[in-house]
């Protein structure tokens with residue numbers, strides 16, 4: 001009886017040990033797999049760090065693209081020989097466009113940016129959206145031939161009541177001609193008043209009437225606007241959306257990425273400075289670096 005009893009106890013112990021192993025296996029198994037995956041992810045990190053070193057050497061563009069949506073949106077005003085910060089000399093502008101062309105950038109339209117931000121389309125490597133504010137005549141005389149030469153798309157935000165009326169500004173005929181060659185014409189309101197100074201009624205007029213006028217002159221939907229003087233707030237952005245625009249551009253300095261609000265699109269302004277082209281390179285290269293080193297949008 002005792003022996004039998006002991007035998008039963010042994011079998012019982014053996015079963016318990018087996019059950020314990022199974023239980024430990026069930027609990028620890030997934031954890032071990034998780035640890036193995038973490039180690040694999042960890043193994044990727046050093047190469048990402050190497051990427052940062054490459055970036056310092058000025059080669060970060062392709063790297064940045066692989067990490068997610070990242071779009072450079074340049075903002076120009078005048079392209080002419082005038083000693084003013086908003087007037088980039090044509091020779092410098094050509095140097096900058098040649099740089100983009102030689103370094104694998106691909107120019108895109110606002111619609112391509114919109115589609116990508118909506119998660120519905122893929123952008124080419126190193127996408128750049130070249131924009132001009134106000135609609136100056138020198139955009140046609142000086143920038144347009146250079147954009148054509150390098151086969152670059154661009155976007156001009158025009159002040160609709162100034163076109164064909166003021167000598168310094170484009171005519172609608174010039175706007176239509178440029179649209180045949182990859183230049184997209186969009187709204188910069190009717191008369192360029194800072195939007196934060198306007199009543200709701202005035203705001204609505206600026207938004208709706210500029211859209212209508214440009215659409216009538218150009219024969220297609222005008223879906224984008226640049227805030228005059230860059231001033232906007234949440235209420236204004238809501239009214240822009242209500243007026244039927246798909247997106248709005250600010251002068252907030254930054255690159256466009258997944259965190260970008262379509263009604264507050266960042267841009268990188270390019271100015272005429274003491275060393276315009278050096279500053280251009282710094283502006284287009286250093287910003288992705290700030291983002292890599294933890295720079296956050298606010």
Ligand SMILES: [Zn+2]
Nearest residue numbers: 133134228229
């Ligand atoms: Zn403006």
